[in-house]
Amino acid sequence: HPFYDRDEVHEIYRDWRKILDSYRPPRMAVAEAWVNPSSRRALYARPDELGQAFNFEYLQGGWDAEELRQIITDSLDTARAAGASATWVLSNHDVVRHTSRLMLPPGTDDNAWLLSGGHAPAVDEAAGLRRARAATLLMLALPGSSYVYQGEELGLPEVADLPFEVLQDPIWEQTGRVRKGRDGCRVPLPWTTTGPSYGFGAGGSWLPQPSGFAAYAVEAQDGVEGSTLELYRRALRLRRKLLEGEDLTWAPDAPPGVLHFARSAGWRCVANLSGTPVQLPPGEVLLASGPLEGGLLGADTTVWLA
Template sequence: MTSPTSQSAAATLHVQSPEQTEWWRHAVIYQIYPRSFADGDGDGMGDLPGITSRLDHLAQLGVDAIWLSPFYRSPQNDAGYDVADYRDIDPLFGTLEDADELIDTAHSLGIRVVVDLVPNHTSDQHAWFRAALAAGPGSPERERYMFREGAGPDGAQPPNNWESLFGGPAWTRVREREDAPGSSWAEDGQWYLNLFDTSQPDLNWENPEVHREFDDILRFWLDRGVDGFRVDVAHGMIKAEGLPDWSGHVEMVSGAAEAADAPGDNPGMPPYFDQDGVHEIYRHWRTILDEYSGDRMLVAEAWVDPLERLARYVRADEMHQAFNFAFLTQPWEASALRATIAESYAVNDSVSAPTTWVLSNHDVVRHASRMGFAEATNSGPNKGIGPQDPQPDRALGLRRARAASLLMLGLPGSAYLYQGDELALPEHTTLPAESRQDPTFFRTDGEERGRDGCRVPIPWEAGAPAYGFSSTGKSWLPQPDDWDDYAVSSQRGDAGSTLELHRQALRLRREYGLGTASLADEPQLAGAGGVLALVSSDPAGERADVLLMANTGSEPVELPAGWTVVLSSAADAAAGSSSGADGVVVPADTTVWAVRG
């Protein structure tokens, strides 16, 4: 067992300004994946009425806001991220009236509503793209998208060598489409860019008409009362001038590039990501949001490296938040976590922005499974897990996931929970191939398992059809047979459950003001192997200091003198224990919150 030793003076990681009180600086926001949250009509597909019927669960959990993944009209080739109409609800999910009722009900419960916005591309069923196909080369309709002539003598080669993030080439030739227009254009040699699926043509953000269209879309939803937007592929939209070739490869989930020295504004990223021109878009969008009362907000999904580049998205006149994916991909190891936390505060504090923490979402393997491998890793297999792959240790993953979540929720700034995180829901790692729907799985011939495993409908009622997700037992993706213990009904009221741990954490987070606190190392444990120990303090000095102590090592560690545990991720470091003559130990893979005294 490691005992605390005398260390040098504490290093300050973050100083909170008392004037920074906007809700989005400290909010806990819960991501809802509409098709997998709750099914209100029994067809096996989650929907808006189903979400509305379950909002009381989120109010009792104590979240400040919800973020809804896309519910727009769509052919659903990429689970709604292929939008055909940004101003309407897909019939799978309900109607505009259902959306209004959801927003109103959430607001009545004190929950704000953030919706997804997908500006990099549309569906190929969008009216604009249908018009572009019909209008032909050189038309204003095609200027809304990234149409180009092919390379080679007869234009039979793609305009450049870019690859789709879903696998395969990033270009589709018009004549290869079954729905190519008639004899006028069917033989034209133009290609269109699709950084994701063939059915998701990239918009041309050099075109002022595209800007005007999204200005109107923003206002449409702001007028309906939404409190903000999560911006999909926020680091995309603008491509390097001339669309130069690039020999590297980008991972779909992490955004990490295998080769550096790319042409464009950020040599560490491919020429279609993190170009400086995106910031002009967000400066303009910020002026639109500022026209509305209620501190409306923008959060960036931007897989950008290094963190200094990510901080550019949250400068004072741009977005309000940007997901901290560097934290998500760190191993479960104290020194790596501390380094990322410290760097994150350094770059975000320099632009007076909050740091926005996240561990799971609809694009990554759930952290209760990522962390269930013997090696100390949190990045894990980011291409999905299938039945033929090595399987995570559920008990280990559960213990580490609870510890990681409690650490994240103790950090100043904003934090996002993905639906099921409050249940420590694992990945569905044994989905059969015939059940998968993610285009990544098909475009890579199954080499990448895809993201379906983290999108399986969540369990509400143990023993009920589809675990209460739907009244009929239907479920658009099959659920595992052994999820009864994860169901909300099984965990509600159980003091040792992950659901109750999250409820307590969110209550104490508010009580101690952890989201708006300052942060420094705990000097008694600074540098202790396997231990991350940070002290959260109230800048106004009106609340007690809180010790956030995460033991990522394999041996128990003694709690420093003078602290009393108020919350623990593990039952074997009980709340109410205080350090004294005999000491209190924090077991391996455990996080505790403790107060002085």
């Protein structure tokens, strides 16, 4: 479209920045800029414009160590060149939740999967949650800003089997009922383990919640050691203490399928995406996304080490 990603819009955002900076404290903003080439996104994140931009390359990256390493490296370089902070995101209201998405075979058509009700192919929810937890610790260890989408802190999967008659996303009607839309990641999150809406409200939820949501409820996870909610809480508390600077140094001796990097504060992140256990590097374990046994870092597991 001739109006798409015009250079002239940046003059407008510079005016916005003046308004944002007039507040005390100054307000932040983030660009939702789907642009091609992706290097154009950094223009929106310049300090005299919006300051940050969602990193869609990272969101769309597969569960592949080399692919993610390249995306991370390029993202940091691009942000640095723009004088901006790098950003990271795993889920939002427009994509299949990463607990389910990261388990789909490469090349899977998300819409076809949703139209099948999540049965072709079927997704192992337990394995998906294990991978999602590992992805979370990897993301939160990266320099810059991380965005957390509502419900991912509970480990919610995509609700792929919503009946056609309850769909709310306009995409369903706009495409002649060809694309199922984004309702599966927008189903209201569960607060309690019982009730007609799992605590969402007395009037019920605007999209039906599956019965399995009870196990993911805040009430079921709050204060429970090892729960996904407590993993997020611990990771965010640690992140505030550990995360400083925009540096990241890749370990030169990481095994294939493993991402291993160090941060300037003296801690490291090791994520095993290889599919098989690997030797756990030496160091004090600060936090792990899953159990560590026999000096090994299991498949789909991430650990932070001092």
